[in-house]
Amino acid sequence: MLSYFLKRVLSLIITLFTATIVIFLMIEVVPGDPAAFMMGLSGSTEAADALRAELGLNMSAWDRYFNWLTGMMSGDFGLSYTYRVPVSELIIDRTLVSVPLTVYALILSTIIAIPVGVISASRRGTAVDTSLMGVAQVGVAIPNFWFAILLVLLFSTTLRWFSAGGFPGWEAGFIECVKALTLPAISLALPQAAILSRVMRSSVLEVMNEDYIRTARAKGLSKRQALMRHGLRNAMIPVLTILGLQFSFLLAGGIIIESIFSLPGLGRLVFQSIAQRDLIVVKSIVTMLVFAVVMITFMVDMAYAVVDPRLREGDKS
Amino acid sequence: MSRLPLSFIVGSVLTFIFVFAAVLSFFWTPYDVTLLDIAGKFQVPSMAHLFGTDHFGRDIFSMIMVGARNAIAVSLVAVGIGMAIGVPLGLWAAATKMNKGHIIDEMLMRGNDLIFAFPSLLMAIMITAVFGPGAINAIIAIGIFNIPVFARMTRGAALGLWSREYIMAARVCGKGSMRISYEHILPNILNLLIVQATIQFSIAIIAEASLSYVGLGTQPPNPSLGRMLNEAQTMIFFAPWLAYFPGGAIVTMVLGLNLMGDGIRDLLDPKLRKRRKESDVAA
Numbered sequence: 136m137l138s139y140f141l142k143r144v145l146s147l148i149i150t151l152f153t154a155t156i157v158i159f160l161m162i163e164v165v166p167g168d169p170a171a172f173m174m175g176l177s178g179s180t181e182a183a184d185a186l187r188a189e190l191g192l193n194m195s196a197w198d199r200y201f202n203w204l205t206g207m208m209s210g211d212f213g214l215s216y217t218y219r220v221p222v223s224e225l226i227i228d229r230t231l232v233s234v235p236l237t238v239y240a241l242i243l244s245t246i247i248a249i250p251v252g253v254i255s256a257s258r259r260g261t262a263v264d265t266s267l268m269g270v271a272q273v274g275v276a277i278p279n280f281w282f283a284i285l286l287v288l289l290f291s292t293t294l295r296w297f298s299a300g301g302f303p304g305w306e307a308g309f310i311e312c313v314k315a316l317t318l319p320a321i322s323l324a325l326p327q328a329a330i331l332s333r334v335m336r337s338s339v340l341e342v343m344n345e346d347y348i349r350t351a352r353a354k355g356l357s358k359r360q361a362l363m364r365h366g367l368r369n370a371m372i373p374v375l376t377i378l379g380l381q382f383s384f385l386l387a388g389g390i391i392i393e394s395i396f397s398l399p400g401l402g403r404l405v406f407q408s409i410a411q412r413d414l415i416v417v418k419s420i421v422t423m424l425v426f427a428v429v430m431i432t433f434m435v436d437m438a439y440a441v442v443d444p445r446l447r448e449g450d451k452s
Numbered sequence: 453m454s455r456l457p458l459s460f461i462v463g464s465v466l467t468f469i470f471v472f473a474a475v476l477s478f479f480w481t482p483y484d485v486t487l488l489d490i491a492g493k494f495q496v497p498s499m500a501h502l503f504g505t506d507h508f509g510r511d512i513f514s515m516i517m518v519g520a521r522n523a524i525a526v527s528l529v530a531v532g533i534g535m536a537i538g539v540p541l542g543l544w545a546a547a548t549k550m551n552k553g554h555i556i557d558e559m560l561m562r563g564n565d566l567i568f569a570f571p572s573l574l575m576a577i578m579i580t581a582v583f584g585p586g587a588i589n590a591i592i593a594i595g596i597f598n599i600p601v602f603a604r605m606t607r608g609a610a611l612g613l614w615s616r617e618y619i620m621a622a623r624v625c626g627k628g629s630m631r632i633s634y635e636h637i638l639p640n641i642l643n644l645l646i647v648q649a650t651i652q653f654s655i656a657i658i659a660e661a662s663l664s665y666v667g668l669g670t671q672p673p674n675p676s677l678g679r680m681l682n683e684a685q686t687m688i689f690f691a692p693w694l695a696y697f698p699g700g701a702i703v704t705m706v707l708g709l710n711l712m713g714d715g716i717r718d719l720l721d722p723k724l725r726k727r728r729k730e731s732d733v734a735a
Contacts, residue, residue, distance in 0.1 A: 146565075150565055154569060157570075161578070161582070273703065275706075276706035276710060277699075278658050280662065281681055281695070281702065284681065284684070284685055284688060285699070288688050288692060292688070384571065386571075390573060391573075391662060391665065391666060402574075405574065406666070409577065409578060409581045410581070417578070421570070421578070424570075424571050424574065425570055
């Protein structure tokens with residue numbers, strides 16, 4: 136177990152390290168000079184030079200990479216070019232919107248997907264199964280930004296239950312914020328729920344063919360009892376993996392949804408930063424998201440290894 | 453072969469309709485999509501304009517035809533790039549792993565993990581924002597993220613085949629690992645690749661629509677389904693059909709491809725069919 140763990144940690148570090156190089160290089164090739172961009176058309180050359188020095192843009196690429204990397208390790212992400220505040224502050228601010236939104240969407244999609252998957256698996260081949268899976272097929276096919284537009288049309292314009300966008304800030308109270316995040320969370324959750332319910336269904340079907348379910352049935356449990364007591368927990372394993380992946384996907388995938396609903400989240404920040412050539416913000420957020428993805432994958436793998444010793448053997452298969 | 457799966461029939465019909473409309477749009481559309489008719493703007497759907505007209509008086513139906521053509525073209529090339537690079541990489545990784553070349557396999561797979569670690573939509577947005585918006589860059593951005601998908605799948609499937617007896621036989625005959633990969637492994641995993649390609653194709657269509665929606669995909673005056681939705685957003689309060697039809701077109705197209713993919717998988721995988729029958733009996 137220890138050697139497996141160490142091996143994984145090593146590959147984790149290498150992946151993260153390589154990722155920072157890729158991100159840095161990618162930002163390097165971005166055309167457009169942030170200093171000139173910030174000074175606007177009327178800026179003098181001297182002022183732009185001074186600004187460049189202040190931002191550290193006149194150093195060699197290697198020095199800048201090194202400073203950026205060591206800075207990040209000590210929690211200093213640098214100063215945003217456009218907002219003139221520490222990037223870490225910006226990120227924390229926006230995370231307070233994006234993470235709750237992501238968690239909200241995940242909870243919604245789990246609440247929908249697990250019962251749907253279990254019901255259609257246990258009624259396999261019936262009209263219930265066919266129609267639920269038909270809906271799931273459509274759900275997978277719906278782009279979440281279009282779904283968001285439709286939700287706004289129905290709930291904000293016609294029914295007037297929710298506002299069409301904006302975020303009051305957590306000072307405004309929990310209920311208000313949850314209300315503001317509801318439509319965005321639903322639009323993020325629906326396609327995910329559709330995928331998840333299909334995974335859940337096939338996972339339950341697979342589990343129901345296992346010997347231990349047959350044993351449970353033989354000792355007199357009904358099909359339903361066998362599923363609830365022995366099957367469900369085992370069927371959840373692949374679902375948890377998908378959930379782990381979806382968390383990071385949703386965190387980044389909010390980029391368009393956050394723009395539609397004008398939510399001050401990470402996605403919208405990174406999108407604006409790309410447009411404004413606020414590259415230090417872009418760099419930091421992308422790094423953070425990659426870090427999140429890698430860490431979550433790592434934790435899921437570790438959890439598996441703890442539960443299932445066979446996996447520790449590595450991918451010998 | 454008993455009967456075709458229903459999903460396959462429905463899926464292929466839907467896909468065929470869109471491919472047909474896309475090809476047809478090269479020669480004929482009900483109206484010229486670049487023709488502005490301000491006097492005829494915001495017409496509700498009617499016999500003359502099946503899906504209505506937009507704020508410039510352009511015919512939505514014609515725009516969807518051309519938009520579908522652009523979406524299909526972008527996705528086709530993007531998935532093509534993913535396959536053309538990913539499949540050989542996967543075959544190579546599997547071959548080296550089976551022939552004591554763990555380092556290469558390890559490097560290829562770690563490279564794969566690296567691409568997987570980047571949030572794909574965000575990176576696609578970044579690539580198109582950096583290198584300039586447009587269809588070509590959208591293709592590259594979507595294509596890059598298709599490479600690891602195909603590489604990983606090919607490697608996994610190929611590894612399973614390398615221990616088969618007929619591969620052993622080929623090795624005994626003195627065939628090199630590259631020749632074995634192409635002559636024996638590739639034909640045997642083609643089924644899986646086709647199914648995966650239809651899935652990736654539908655994902656690419658949504659990705660293209662997303663990029664166009666934020667203004668980084670296909671550029672005006674070339675119609676694209678994503679940008680039509682973006683433009684519709686400010687006008688949905690009085691012209692909701694502008695949002696219904698392009699969105700509906702994306703959903704139908706993606707749904708068709710997914711159903712077709714599921715259908716092909718069922719058709720090509722006799723084991724799956726058999727297993728299904730068995731478990732149906734058991735259930």
